Amino acid sequence: MPHPPARDPAPPPAGSSEPSNPAPVHRSDAPVIQTHGLTKRYRGGQLAVDSLDLTVPGGSVFGFLGPNGSGKTTTIRMLMGLIEPTSGTARVLGRPMPGAVRKVLPEVGALIEGPALYGFLSGRDNLVRYDAADPAADPRTRRRRVEAALERVGLSAAAGKKAKAYSLGMKQRLGLAAALLQPRRLLVLDEPTNGLDPQGMREIRALIRELAADGTTVFLSSHLLDEIEQVCTHAAVMARGRLIAQGGVGELAARARGRLVVETPDPAEAARVLKEQGTADVTVEEERVTAEPPERDLAEVNAALVTAGVRVRGFTVRGASLEDAFVELTGEGFDVAG
Numbered sequence: 001m002p003h004p005p006a007r008d009p010a011p012p013p014a015g016s017s018e019p020s021n022p023a024p025v026h027r028s029d030a031p032v033i034q035t036h037g038l039t040k041r042y043r044g045g046q047l048a049v050d051s052l053d054l055t056v057p058g059g060s061v062f063g064f065l066g067p068n069g070s071g072k073t074t075t076i077r078m079l080m081g082l083i084e085p086t087s088g089t090a091r092v093l094g095r096p097m098p099g100a101v102r103k104v105l106p107e108v109g110a111l112i113e114g115p116a117l118y119g120f121l122s123g124r125d126n127l128v129r130y131d132a133a134d135p136a137a138d139p140r141t142r143r144r145r146v147e148a149a150l151e152r153v154g155l156s157a158a159a160g161k162k163a164k165a166y167s168l169g170m171k172q173r174l175g176l177a178a179a180l181l182q183p184r185r186l187l188v189l190d191e192p193t194n195g196l197d198p199q200g201m202r203e204i205r206a207l208i209r210e211l212a213a214d215g216t217t218v219f220l221s222s223h224l225l226d227e228i229e230q231v232c233t234h235a236a237v238m239a240r241g242r243l244i245a246q247g248g249v250g251e252l253a254a255r256a257r258g259r260l261v262v263e264t265p266d267p268a269e270a271a272r273v274l275k276e277q278g279t280a281d282v283t284v285e286e287e288r289v290t291a292e293p294p295e296r297d298l299a300e301v302n303a304a305l306v307t308a309g310v311r312v313r314g315f316t317v318r319g320a321s322l323e324d325a326f327v328e329l330t331g332e333g334f335d336v337a338g
């Protein structure tokens with residue numbers, strides 16, 4: 001059974017207007033998360049998040065990108081009302097957080113810091129426990145919800161196995177199933193593929209795409225650039241607690257200029273000529289030399305290589321990736337290994 005489609009919240013009943021707690025968003029493209037000047041300074045003095053202005057459009061798969069320690073988890077914990085900001089504001093589904101936490105959280109599925117599971121219970125019974133802990137969940141329809149959630153994440157066949165026998169990927173999928181027991185307008189996933197093998201990563205990414213296709217907005221943090229490029233429509237880049245850039249993934253990558261790539265059996269000589277021609281950031285990787293594309297005519301650069309006796313097998317400008325954009329924006333490489 002497919003995951004129930006995301007729904008707009010029912011209009012508030014007459015007479016229940018809350019002047020201190022404005023109505024939730026109704027337009028599907030209205031921001032699902034919006035922060036202004038959101039700041040967190042921990043007690044020890046550490047400025048973990050510094051004046052964050054973040055806008056997550058409805059219907060997006062939004063990648064929250066940054067190296068370890070850049071403030072992603074702290075931001076997510078503020079958005080979910082788990083910790084108070086030092087200053088600034090955050091709105092989730094149109095309501096202020098943490099003030100409206102009890103109204104907002106039922107519509108948000110969150111997977112933060114790995115799912116809490118009972119290893120001695122089956123996957124199915126873990127979900128039954130989660131569902132039973134939700135006071136709004138009708139016990140008469142529990143079985144149906146649990147089976148639908150298992151099916152949604154592809155765990156129906158393994159539902160009877162003890163959770164401790166699950167692979168990491170299966171545990172993560174079970175955590176997602178728990179987050180999907182109720183229809184959600186927003187899913188918040190903190191490093192959802194962390195620690196998974198390539199197959200587990202593919203499964204989680206495919207599931208994220210399916211959920212997004214059903215209309216759920218997905219906000220996921222990651223320190224993996226290629227992950228963001230593969231699954232996200234939008235992204236924000238954090239570094240040292242500050243927002244460096246945000247926007248459509250294609251738009252962000254287009255801000256970078258790409259790389260000049262020269263394939264040659266004479267890489268050292270090619271690198272020397274490229275530097276002479278005024279190209280910056282020349283890098284040699286075996287029989288491939290890459291550099292920032294120079295401002296001048298590329299035909300002249302190619303001619304200079306040939307004149308210097310460099311045997312050129314390939315001479316191209318590769319399209320900019322998010323990684324190029326990140327390096328240009330932050331002036332540093334990305335710690336992919338974490």
Ligand SMILES: Nc1ncnc2c1ncn2[C@@H]1O[C@H](COP(=O)(O)OP(=O)(O)OP(=O)(O)O)[C@@H](O)[C@H]1O
Nearest residue numbers: 042044046048066067068069070071072073074075
């Ligand atoms: N409870 C805390 N008390 C004090 N400092 C903290 C606390 N939690 C995080 N920090 C610090 O705040 C900064 C941001 O950490 P945060 O966990 O938000 O980053 P992150 O981008 O999510 O990184 P990671 O992927 O490693 O979790 C780091 O310097 C971290 O050491």
